[in-house]
Amino acid sequence: MSWGLANEAAYCIRWLSAFELPGPTLLADLLELNDGLTMAEVSPVSLSGTWYGAANRLCPVITGAAMSDNALQLQSGNVFVLQNITQPLLLVPFAGSAALFLDTPVAIKWQGVSLTTDGRVLSIDGDQETLNVEFADTVACTVEASLADRINPIVRGELDDACKKRLSVFANRTFAPATEESRRLGAG
């Protein structure tokens, strides 16, 4: 994952954690699942029609980012339909980003679950289990008129040790091992 997408992923899991949703765990699942694949393999092949991945599976981070980038299309009543997407809950913060930009609520729906957000609060319709699924056949993203049953974000999320360890494996790949030379030259 490139730095820009990693930034988006971080924003994404913080946003979900603020609604006490398991963003960090789902991200760990995603990173482990796609480890070794190129981003192209799990990106939407095209942004017109139904979105699907080259390897027949879509990464929610790059797909969510693409959704958010294309927010203006939602305004004219378009619906984004995504096929075979892993960890679909990770899409919701990107819907939030789109909602803030459009100044209108945006909804993400799959398999009997519907999440609507204006970017600041969240409305959930559906059961816990389906929210946290690892895979959804079809996900739809639309603009909504309003949202009911608002959940307000909390300020501090939880991160369990097991999840922290899993994410640290990936974080550690960005740290340079020390050498005598590097210590001597670079330390601040």
Add this chain to the structure above:
Amino acid sequence: MKAATDTTPVARRDPATVMRLARLGSMHQSRLSFMRVLTRRMHRENWRFSRPNFDIDDNGVGYAVYCAHSPQNTYSLVAFAHDLPVEKRSDRVIAQAWDATFTLFDGVPDTDDINRLSQNIPLQEAGRVTQNELSVSRANRSVRLWEHVVSSLCAGQQPDRQQVAAVGYLMRTTAVYGSGKLGAADRELIADRPEFAAPFQAEMLSVFLTRAFVRDLVQHMADARGGARSVKLDPDIARAMGIGNSTGLGMAPFILNHPQLFNNWILAREEAIARVCNVVTASTDEIALFHELLARTVLSVKLWHTEHPVQLEKLASLQADLAALKTCVSATDLTCNHPWNRLYLWVENNLGIDAQECLASLMLEPYGYLVDELETHMADNTANTFHINGAMPIDQLSSLLQKHYYWALDIDWNARKNYARAWYVSAEKLEPRLGERFKEPIANYEQPLAPARDAARLFASLRNWPAESTLAEFLLHHPEHRHTVRRVQIISHAPYAEIRDNTISADMLPIDMLRCKLAFFGATHFDPRSDRWVRICMYANAPYPEELSNHDADYWPYPQLEESGS
């Protein structure tokens, strides 16, 4: 800057002029610096201060609590004093023990809080705090000055003013953390309290109270050693001392990672400068104040000590330039015809960058009524700076790049000296570092802290795409450019967001980045120890808490003339 006319107002300075590292690295504190925003508020709102605990033994070990009472809230500095073995004293972020450790508590801590904090604060990064803590920090003694002050006082004498001036502080902080670090409260939690609306106010309050603690602690140690013979530290000498800080590379990425926020700081100062340049006539009082503060600035520069060759040269130039400025000012009629704009233009055409920025800050001083309200514009509370508008056509993005990043596109990115460095984070201690790309195996770990190079890469990539394609399409195929695209879209409405210099070139000076941020904090007497490490002084000459109501809460950064220590 252009000459003012009756009809065309003086505009803000061009980002192409302002956003160069050499200029940012020559910045001076001003009315809009965060320490001054705080002291003005505390004075204006008549904050009161108390010290409910000072439980420190004769070895200087124990804890103390210092409370600051605003009209609505109380904040408490909890300070722990330690007996630090000399071999453990280190300014580096990897140190594990310190002379003193601190936290700023939201409210007044009870016994349970003190117990919990006593088990965590002395450990710093190895401990954790809660959302009841707003800031965590630590400080080490300036060993030479500390010993001199203690031994003087306990022998019944005042410390030597020249020795005090040579160092400027008894203790220096080596980190002042806030904003969620180690579990402390996120800024979001406190940002809507008026006293925390401006940036870094919690951290500045923490240091303000720390300075009082340090003064009390040195007195306590002198009294413990000297008994009846010990004398009280002269308040004038105490006031001359600030709290030092040792700043390293850790701070440098901040102004790259927060482009909107950084823009807001620079924009506020540039707007202030433009407002003062648009003043048509200056009053006698305003002119008199300017003259006085200019003289006090000359004194401050005389008291500014360093051994670093680059800084020594800068100081020599600045001293010469300030002398020339004084001569010019005494020969100039400052009463009318946009005096400050004329003065600024003269300085711009005749003196160095350091003097230009010094004057830019100085001329704001008589104009609090025009300038101070800009402090409310310096934070960044926007929720959605992450959003990228993918509907933008490729050619529009290219145009934006050419408009705002032409200077980056003009750099020869094939010349090794232009990409000789790479920023990275060390696995060993998770420290940010700036390494030599061709000498160390760090290229694969490079952090995204080279906006100039990345802008050039983005521009090159875009050229292969049809002009009418959307940015969204482009980013789908080139996610590696997202972070740069975000910056370009930010800068289109935040003109001062980007440093217009190459941050990975062989000759880039990280201290330029550090000085810029530290000047916004209100720091003075920048003393580089290398090209990436600088010592500074905070709150030198400021009133102590109990002095705020009857001492100068506004012009304190400028040392009083009759107190000349040199």
